[in-house]
Amino acid sequence: MEGELWALGAESKIIRAVWQERPVAIKSRVVKPYLLADIDELLRRQRTARECKMLTYARSLGIPTPAVYFIDRRNNAIVMDFIEGEQLKEVAQHADIALLEQLCSKFGTMIGYLHRGKVVHGDPTTSNVIVDPMGKLWMVDFGLAEWNATVEMMGVDLHLVHRALETTHWDRQDTMLDAFLEGYSSVMGAAAAAVLSRMEEIRERGRYH
Amino acid sequence: MALISLGLEGTAHSFGAGIVTSNGEVLSNVWDMLLPKEGGIHPREASQHHAELGPDIISRAFDEAGISPNEIDIVAFSRGPGLGPCLRVTATMARAISLALKVPLVGVNHCVAHVEIGCFESGFDDPVTVYVSGGNTQIIAFAGGRFRTFGETLDIAIGNMLDTFGRIVGMRFPAGPIVERQAKEGSKYYPLPYSVKGMDLSYSGMLTAAKKLYDDGVPLEDICFSVQETAFGMLGEIAERAIAHTKKRELLLTGGVARNNRLTEILEGVAARHGAQFHRVSPPLAGDQGAMIAWTGLLQHQAGDHLEVSESYVLPKWRTDAQDIIWRS
Ligand SMILES: Nc1ncnc2c1ncn2[C@@H]1O[C@H](COP(=O)(O)OP(=O)(O)OP(=O)(O)O)[C@@H](O)[C@H]1O
Ligand SMILES: [Mg+2]
Numbered sequence: 001m002e003g004e005l006w007a008l009g010a011e012s013k014i015i016r017a018v019w020q021e022r023p024v025a026i027k028s029r030v031v032k033p034y035l036l037a038d039i040d041e042l043l044r045r046q047r048t049a050r051e052c053k054m055l056t057y058a059r060s061l062g063i064p065t066p067a068v069y070f071i072d073r074r075n076n077a078i079v080m081d082f083i084e085g086e087q088l089k090e091v092a093q094h095a096d097i098a099l100l101e102q103l104c105s106k107f108g109t110m111i112g113y114l115h116r117g118k119v120v121h122g123d124p125t126t127s128n129v130i131v132d133p134m135g136k137l138w139m140v141d142f143g144l145a146e147w148n149a150t151v152e153m154m155g156v157d158l159h160l161v162h163r164a165l166e167t168t169h170w171d172r173q174d175t176m177l178d179a180f181l182e183g184y185s186s187v188m189g190a191a192a193a194a195v196l197s198r199m200e201e202i203r204e205r206g207r208y209h
Numbered sequence: 210m211a212l213i214s215l216g217l218e219g220t221a222h223s224f225g226a227g228i229v230t231s232n233g234e235v236l237s238n239v240w241d242m243l244l245p246k247e248g249g250i251h252p253r254e255a256s257q258h259h260a261e262l263g264p265d266i267i268s269r270a271f272d273e274a275g276i277s278p279n280e281i282d283i284v285a286f287s288r289g290p291g292l293g294p295c296l297r298v299t300a301t302m303a304r305a306i307s308l309a310l311k312v313p314l315v316g317v318n319h320c321v322a323h324v325e326i327g328c329f330e331s332g333f334d335d336p337v338t339v340y341v342s343g344g345n346t347q348i349i350a351f352a353g354g355r356f357r358t359f360g361e362t363l364d365i366a367i368g369n370m371l372d373t374f375g376r377i378v379g380m381r382f383p384a385g386p387i388v389e390r391q392a393k394e395g396s397k398y399y400p401l402p403y404s405v406k407g408m409d410l411s412y413s414g415m416l417t418a419a420k421k422l423y424d425d426g427v428p429l430e431d432i433c434f435s436v437q438e439t440a441f442g443m444l445g446e447i448a449e450r451a452i453a454h455t456k457k458r459e460l461l462l463t464g465g466v467a468r469n470n471r472l473t474e475i476l477e478g479v480a481a482r483h484g485a486q487f488h489r490v491s492p493p494l495a496g497d498q499g500a501m502i503a504w505t506g507l508l509q510h511q512a513g514d515h516l517e518v519s520e521s522y523v524l525p526k527w528r529t530d531a532q533d534i535i536w537r538s
Contacts, residue, residue, distance in 0.1 A: 010453040011446075034445050034478025036438040038398045123407045127454075144406065156363065160407040163359075166530065168454075170353040204526075205363060 011047075011143070016082055023084075024069065027051075028077035029143075047143035048076040054119070054142035055080065061117040063110045064138045083138045088129035092169055092176065100172065101179040106137050108183025111157065115195065116187060120149045120157040125164040155198030158184070162199065212282040212510070215270070215306065216503025217263075219299030220291025220319045221344055222250050224259040226270035227499030228281070231507050233329065236274035238493060238500040239266050244382055256294035263302050270499065281312055285506020288316035288516075289527030296523035304518050315506040316516045319497075320529040321356055323463050324349055325508060326501035331488035333459040337451045339444060339476060342464035342497070343368035343383075346444070348408060348451045349529055351537060357530045359454070360408030360447045367440060368466050370412040374436060378423050388433045389469050395434030399427055403439055408450050410443045437471050445475040452483045463490040465497075512536035 003017025003026060015026040029044040048071065055065045055078075066081035088107065092100060107129055114121055121128075122144025130138045146153060161180060165173040185192040212231040218224065218240070225240030243258040245251075271278055286303035289296055307314040324338045337359075338349045346367045348360040365373070368385060375384020399422055402414035415436070422432045452460060460480040462473060473489050480487035494500060509515075512535045 008453070010450040032446075032449075032478075032482075034475045034482070035442045036398060038400075039403065039438060039442050042400070043403065125407065156406050156409070159363075160409065163407065163409070167350075167352060167357045167359050170355070170357070202363060 009141075019069065019079060023082035024079050025066065025082040026077055026079050028072075028075050044076040045073075048073070048078060050145060051141070051143040052078055054145040055140075057117075058114060058119065058139065058142065058145075061119065062113045064136060065142075066138065066140065083130045083132060083140070085130045085132035085138070087127045088131055088137070089126040089168060091131045092126060092172065097175060100175060103131060103135075103137065104176045104179035105183035105186075108180040108185075109187045110137060110139055111161065111180075112184045112187025112192075115149065115154045115157070115184075116191075118147065118149045120146050120153045122146060122157070122160075124157055124161050126168060151194050151198050154195045155202050158195060158199040159202045162203070212507060213276065213280055214503040214507045214510070215267075215281045215284045216317070216499040216501065216506055217267070217284070217286040217299050217303050218319070218322075218497050218499045218502045219259045219263070219295050220287045220289070221295060221497065222255045222258070223497040224263050224266055224299070225497060225499035225502075226263075226267045227501070227503045228270050228274040228276065229500050229503040229507065231511070235494075235500045235504075236276065237270045237272075238498050239270045239273060240496075240498045241266060242497075250292065252292040252294045255292060256298045259295055259298045263298070267302070267306075278306070279310055281310065283313050283315055283506055283510045284310070285315040285317050285502050285509070287319045287322070287502050288521070289318065289524030291319060291523075291525060293523065293525045296525060300521060300523050304521060307518060313510060313515045314518055314521055315509050315514065316521060316524075317502045317505045317509065318527055318529065318532050319502075320345065320347065320349065321532060321534070322501040322505040324356060324461070325505040326494050327461045327463040327488070327490045329504055330490055330494055331459075331461060333461055333486070333488060335457055336459035336461040336488075337448065337455060337457050337485075338461040338463060339448050340464045341367050341444065341462070341466035341472070343372065345464065346410070346412075347529065348447055350451060350455050350457060351534065352455070354533055354535075354537075355530045356532075356534060358528070359451045360410070363406065363409050363411045364413040365416070367412065367444065368464075370416050370440065371436075371466070374416060374419055377420055378429060378432075383465075385466060385469065388436065389471065391430045391433035392437045392471065393430075395428070395430035395432070397428075397431045397434070398438060399431060399435045401435055401439040403443060405443050405446055408447045408454075410447055412440060415439055437469075441469070441472045441475050444472065445479050448476060449479045449482070452479065452485055458485050460485050460487045461490065462488070463495050465495060467495045468492055508536040
């Protein structure tokens with residue numbers, strides 16, 4: 001399959017191609033020569049398999065994700081629908097406040113749906129959310145996702161959202177976090193409180209004092 | 210004329226005094242470390258160590274620098290983050306010096322100082338910094354006027370993990386170098402939990418699993434090899450995410466664990482993949498010491514950032530990203 005290099009992530013390359021007359025994204029996890037080969041192979045295999053299953057499972061929980069067409073196990077590659085649009089990371093830089101709040105609230109509901117289904121995303125940053133031209137949000141990059149999520153795992157997921165906002169969207173982080181948590185809580189209901197307080201607790205850890 | 214700065218470091222088990230000039234000369238850098246007993250650092254014992262040895266370490270710093278105390282222009286101290294009792298003892302010494310010599314007092318963030326001394330040594334402008342020590346594991350980069358923590362450990366620090374593992378298998382403190390030597394003899398990889406979450410990571414699961422391998426009689430050199438490959442591989446991965454994410458062109462390795470050659474090799478590999486420059490901070494400036502406090506204090510002083518003695522309470526939980534870095538644009 002021919003295509004153009006679309007994005008070079010930290011662990012993969014995304015090629016945009018056409019397959020059976022539809023635009024597809026081919027995500028392949030490339031070798032990391034600095035890792036021990038045993039570890040590298042295991043990770044690429046595990047994460048490819050996991051991402052493939054999770055893209056489908058997440059959709060069953062109500063989160064828009066690209067449809068998977070096939071998986072090339074030899075190259076640890078996944079062929080999925082190409083989602084036209086812009087990363088939430090970019091949109092957040094130029095959107096007005098009202099739009100920003102609406103998008104972040106939507107992002108919050110998506111993570112809420114995942115958590116309600118006992119799944120954590122594992123890398124819930126604004127570069128892993130695509131906003132399509134209709135304003136609909138899609139989630140990608142499920143290689144670090146996990147099933148059977150505990151409150152601790154969900155707390156970590158929210159902590160990672162918080163972290164992504166403070167490092168990447170520092171000038172708008174308060175607006176974005178408030179809107180995100182509003183959306184999240186609206187889906188999680190009473191279960192949100194325990195996860196939120198765990199998130200705060202996690203922020204304080206990792207420091208030895 | 211060049212300014213002369215005295216820096217006092219005392220956030221955990223080390224106390225250090227360093228003297229640095231605004232021309233970038235390190236005139237002296239003296240320190241002493243309290244060897245932790247079973248179970249890690251005892252805050253009160255460490256603060257007693259600082260109180261007892263501090264005055265002598267400071268006078269040795271003056272002797273080695275060949276200057277007299279009244280030649281200094283500022284005194285800087287590690288204001289946080291760290292252990293409360295240690296911070297207070299160190300701050301008390303700094304305040305006394307500031308009042309006695311009538312020189313300005315500057316409060317420095319310990320983690321920021323590790324980054325700034327690394328930039329000082331490497332000449333880097335704007336790196337992604339991997340800061341790894343007994344008490345810290347952080348990926349730090351400058352963005353929007355602050356040093357932001359892009360990733361860190363969710364439980365124990367890498368140095369703490371290595372030392373704890375070492376203690377269990379009967380190595381003396383610090384175990385990091387012994388683990389490194391043993392790992393060179395090992396070659397068989399035993400899978401250990403590899404736990405990366407976004408740009409954060411976790412070491413407690415692999416520590417438990419490594420203990421179990423030891424109990425099962427797996428050769429120590431193979432466990433050390435597997436521990437290093439897993440623990441440093443995870444760090445390499447989050448460093449790579451930070452580089453890919455920030456698009457910065459420099460990668461800096463600092464902190465006590467920077468001495469490890471395998472970790473260095475992995476991070477060199479990460480930098481090479483992204484066409485970034487790499488620098489490992491040399492051992493005398495990588496650990497906890499006063500020169501980094503003195504140097505960062507100078508940067509703050511020159512930008513007009515001082516502390517009134519009456520306001521100079523310590524900040525045990527001072528986050529890396531809570532300080533406006535007014536000396537960088
Ligand atoms: N199906 C898709 N359609 C359109 N764009 C996509 C698709 N999948 C991924 N992308 C784009 O490519 C980028 C990288 O993809 P992805 O996040 O899956 O890779 P990664 O290597 O895991 O990324 P990271 O750098 O976060 O580790 C995404 O941020 C997204 O903008
Ligand atoms: Mg991604």
